Amino acid sequence: MEASEKLREVYECLSSCPSNVAVESMPPPVQEMSGPPMSAQNRNLQNALHYIKDDPTVGMIGIWGPGGVGKTHLLKNINNSFGEGMTFNFVLFVTASRGCSVEKFQSQIMKMLGLQSTGYNSHIIHEYMKTKSFLVLLDDLWDPINLEDVGIPYPLGNVNNLKRKVVLTTRLRKVCGQMKVEKELKVPYLLEHEAWQLFEENVGAETLSSPYIEALARELMTELKGLPLALTTIAKAMYRKDIAQWETAIQYMQQSCCTDDEDPVELGMETSVFMQLKFSYDNLRSETLRECFKTCALWPEDASISKGDLANCWMGLGLVNEHDIESSFRKSYNLIADLTAVCLLEDIEDLYGFVKVHDLIRDMAVWISCGCGENNDKWIVRAPADKDKRVIIPWNKAEYISLMSNRLTQLVPIRFHPDPIKLRILCLQGNNLNERVIAEAIKNCTSLTYLDLSSNDLMSIPEELCSFGKLEYLNLSENELQVTELPRSIGKLTNLKFLYLRNTSIRTIPSEVMSSLKALQVIDLRTFSELYGSTVREPYVKGRAYFNLGVLFREFGTLSELKAVGTIAIGSDEFDSLGVAANLPLRYLTLIKLEKLCLSDILLNDFAQRTLYDLIITSCDNLEEIIVRHDTRESNNHFGSLNQLSVILMPKLKEVAWMGATPASTLPRLTYLEFCSCDSLLHLSWVMYLPRLEQLHIIQCDSMVQAFVRCHGDKLCNGQEKEKTFPCLKFLYLQGNNSLDTIGDDGMEFPSLERLVIMQCPALKRLPFQLNSMPLKLKELGFYDVQEWEGLECEEGVKTLLQPAVRFGTYRF
Template identity: 40%
Template sequence: MELLNSIVGIVLAPLFSFVKRQMTYSFKAGDNVKDLQNAHQRLLDMKDDVKEDIERAERNGKIRTHQVQRWLDEVETTKTQLDAILEKYTPRCLCFNRFSLNCCSNYTIGKTAAELLRDVQRLLNDERRNEVAKPSVPPPVPKLPVPTKSTSNPNLKKTLRYIKEDQVGMIGIWGMGGVGKTHLLEQIHDTFIGDSAFDFMIFVTASQSCTTETIQKQIVEILHLQQHEDVSRQAEIIFNFLRNQSFLMLLDDLWGRLDLLDVGIPFPLGIVGEHKRKVVLTTRSIAICGQMDVRKKIKVECLNDDDAWRLFLEKVGEETIRSHPRISSLAKDVVKELRGLPLALVITGRAMCEKKDPGEWEDAINLLKKSRLDEVEDQEESTFHRLKFSYDKLKSNTLRECFLSCSMWPEDYWISKVELIECWMGLGLIKEFDYISDAYNNGHTQIGYLTRACLLEESERIVTTRLLRKSERIVPIVRMHDVLRDMALWITHDEGKNNKNKWMVFKHETPRDQQIWSKAERITLMQSNIKALPPIATTPCSSKLTTLMLSGNRSLRELGDNFGALVALTYLDLSKCGFIHFPKEICGLVQLRYLNLSHNEMPSLPEELGSLVNLKFLILRNTGIHIIPQGVIAKLKSLQVLDLFQNWIIGGLAELASTWLEELECLYDLKGLGIWVQGKSQFDKLIELFNVSVRWLGISNLENSTSFSLSTSFLGDKQIQGNLAELCFAKSNVTQYIVIEGNNDQQPTWEFPALENLDIYKMHCLEEILWKGVLPNKLFTALRFLNVVDCDMLKSVSWILHLPCLMTLVVNNCSSMRELIAYTVEKEQEKEITSTTTFPHLRNIILSRLPEMVSICHSAFALPELHNISVIECPKLKKLPFRPGNIPSKLRSIKSSRGIWKGLEWEDSSVKTSLRPFYKNVNWVYARLHF
């Protein structure tokens, strides 16, 4: 029995103890909560003391330890748990008379409080709180990850798989603006360069104002087809060309249904016999995919946290992230605020790449968070708020105004850099200048700021100049991403709240509200296909309109009777319209400071033009003007820029110009002149104008002369040299030599630091350009574009070797030219040439109609920056300047006929194999290149 009692005692004692302890939780719930509150208050006091110690250490350049940070995090967790207990605990839980109703609640509270009390007491005794800080020198860490270019993008892989599937003809890529749809399309384009799966790749941009005609024009240019004004006839031409071809059409930024058959794209799509027909489109709306009968849809999402961080890190740079211990965590907060939008990550990352003070990052985070206060449910608007951060970070209000002004051009419009800079001058965004070159330099600086901030993107386009009808010129251009453009217009409307009529931008439409002429400050109707302005319902006293842009309306031939009521106008752009006479309504706008009527066929200027006494910029390029009334120019006392370049080569002002050229001396503020002088009499007259700074100059028909010297003519004047940006020699049939002279020590006392464009045109007797006492690199330090056209006797242009900044070379219709660089080299000299003689910046070589051309240059010469080379109608050309080891890494295309390509000779067969992916067959008489 005693044994039995002992066994019972051993078994039941722990059970009784456990039951007693559990019952105690119910009866002592209040005591446990009170003890917990007291202990937790001591813990909070201790936490405050620890944080003070940490802050003191950080002020002395130290950083907190991981141990103390974890201790602080655990203390914060206990506070959350205590708050949960107190929320459930009420005085009635202590009432024994109501125990039967609340015992379960008391038990839970009592037990939870007791357990938490033990955790609090553990933290009170934890030694981690004493190790608050350590020296700030970080330990060695592995290199931060940077994303690499590959086809690992799942969307790219999926799209490529769909393209290869026979049954899939139409693929739709959709997602919000700025998410990377266009970038994905460009990756697809790059993937299929040189791929024999398709005969042609067609990359066209639709945009919001897309029409069948605009799409056709892009396709015609890409495929080099015959142009036709009738849409149906143009569709037939495109269809007949593509119906027996394999093609991949990349259609970017579609906003509405587009009937591809109306454009000329053959159906059905997919695999038709032996031909592949594929279309990949991008759009912001999945509804457009349905309207376009898309077979496969791919949604492009914002980046996940890891990918967003990697992209942001790539743009910010490892050096900035490591510049301070706190920046890494702050940068992650910035990334979190940007919500994975690639465009925002890139723009903000680049804006922060030089910010190495944590305070700057905290300020950035505060700006991003504040923008959320104005956020609306539309996701597009949240994008504006985040993108506006980069706008806010621009260094000046002037730069911000420069950015906003770009929104006045149509969507997806590529703006010539020169055109944009001249706009900024006219709007007063480029301040007063002593030299015209200073103004353009400042404009290029502003563009540089905006492109580096990813607010503008740069490119180049090829245009056929009016003067050089057989040649083409590379024009640097910029454009604004459509999301950024929408954001800019949103900003001009006070972020969508007020002043919605402040800036009015119309797309392919005319304003219906006649009151806009009295409400708006700026209006643009560029390329809107208007034939007449809508009625102007305003009076001179009510007009607020200061800026009106009507460029590109070829059918616009008159301005209307009430146009003179817009008396507040200071900026008026009527370039590329259809005016056949100077619109005299302009002459009453006495506040006008900027007037552009370029590319309008107007024979004369009216006498009334002299009333525009405040006019500072008069741009009349390519207008065909050959009548200027005497005294008109002299009245324009405020003129700073007068551009009449490329007019007189068309018509003749030989005697008349001698009369009005004298009037230029009355214009004391004239800092930039564009002029074409014909004949010796005009040239001599121009020489006498010592106070006139020439910016754009053409010289032609210099009779009775066998040579022309830059240094001994008026071009030797310092003022001319410092500002001259464009120079053209043309149609001087008896000129045998252009002599460029310097002193004997090859250190000229004069140079052309602003000259970027040099054209030599129809110099039929020109055999050689002589350099006496000076090398080209000492004279033409900034020359970027060289055009040599219709120079029948010229055999080479070897001197281009010495042009340090040459980017584009065009040689056309030079019947005697055998090689660009007449330079013979022995084997032992090749190593020296490769290391010392290169074209450091040459990107584009365009050669056409050179019947005697046998080589471009020796393959020992390096072309490290070469992007594109085109050879058209050069039947004797046998060698390209490439060999193993010197193929340019940036090469994009080699364009020629199939006959020329097959007839080329190679030093090594591996060179042909390496170049084959870049070759593009062209079978037209004269190639219009599209890089």
């Protein structure tokens, strides 16, 4: 979800403004991991906990077994077995994955321990850990790692009153030997009764209603040889299938599975398991869905993938192309739901709007994309072990290349080859590549149709990119360009459909450049990442050239294929220019440095009622109120598509004033709402009755004593006090609200609430829950540390009911 990514950016910017940010306490000793609990009688769990807790001679423990057998599940349960009264100072859960470097290990550890990098991370980590007892859990290790290079003191068990243990998981038993583990635990395949129980749970009782189908199901389950991931994935694929389909599935598995005397781990990349799992891929309902699934492998192992990013990728590749952008997003989210339903994608429980791919499923996707192992150079998806390593790539053979999120600084350029370069898709986002390195490496890739260079170190836009006549998708976002003008030669990209310039310094576009991009469907000009900081930088105030929005919008009006526009408007003059965009498909809008704001004025523009999806209002230093009035000039007085609203860095904002308008009728589709660093804001009572609100974030609103007042004396509450509050709210996040004493009145209803997270709200004493008004769907009640939980005062019995949902730790979005 784009708002979630935006919120993370805001937090990073706020961290550079110490006067606005509360000082954080040390992280909790154990951070709870999501996932189902394992039986306490599980033999491997019992053995692992024995070696960790009771055997002073064991320092290093290795857990190994094939992919998909449940190693990570076991490690998470080991993590969650520790809490109050443990003998370790802290427990660290570190995800390794293929190609994980010392730097990546260090980055994760320093973040969890709250340590600041000074360039000597090994020394910093070692100095912190050398006097402490610790348990480090290393998940999915593919190659040996020198713990002392990372900074972790070598685990010797119990020495000098310190207890130091490391537990690792790996698919490869040899890694256990290379890491010199003292105790090995092999995670076995499930026994037959365990396998049937798992298969039965996932295929559903309705599917097994016929005795004959149940017999076929047991036969198919036997063919899967007790691998949990295969059992879950294939069971989901067989939901409500008929007898003929069951018989076909059994035949497929009999032909694809390894024989009894073959070990899947020894077959190289677990090919037999891939063939099992490929059944779910083959049974997807359309070729489009199969192609969409394969693109999920472009992201790194264990990556949290934004659903919005997936949708943008699929649109950029031409896999999803509906008549308007909202329909394209809706179709993309439906495709994601289809893939999730058959376990080819997984929702991330504590991260709304994101999915992930099990690493074995991801490996299978790459295997399929490479012709089931017949052409391994067709798709190159690689994570180098060393960020500074010059990555050698078979440019002349590959069609898809993804090196995203590796912090690379170098690429080996293409050498002369008589064969034409077939490369069509290149994903380089999340690296440290400059324009010279990129231009030299890819200057001959004239067949490129999709190029993502976001989040790199570009200082200018390489002229070479403008010669790629087939290019349809170009993302240059999140680059701190030193140029402010878009090159005129961009106009030569006549096949370009998607152009993203978000959070760059581009503020000028030469005339007629946009109008020459006749194929353009999406343009995002929400530039200047520093706008989310505490102030707008001086050049804007002194009048450095802005977009001439009026001229630009008129050029956009000549583009017949245009489906979505994103832009910023700084000050009242640019705000007034939005009238020229009245009939454009304006989807993303950021308003900055306004002295006054009436949201109803935006509603005079057709885009506000029809296409506006994401609105940010920020850095309006003197604005004391946002007015929303019922406007008799306009028959349609609501934001018909607005889904996300963020109000950020508004130090004098006291209220949102509703004059004749009601929140429910004005914002009928709003699902995400965020107020951040609004120091004068007194309450947000008006949000209680928004009909579709799912996520609400209130951060650093220091004047707020009570967030929601059931009736605070104005017309807004009349007739609404008997309505259910927060009918759809799933996630409420409160952070750094120093005066907040209570969330709301006793007896407020939260019928859909799944997560309530309270971070660094030192004055908070009461929750709005009583025994007769408990949030029945609450899965997680999160705090930074145990003191915040213990300081709450609740009606007798309420804490007991809430206790199972309590979690401590840092939180992701």
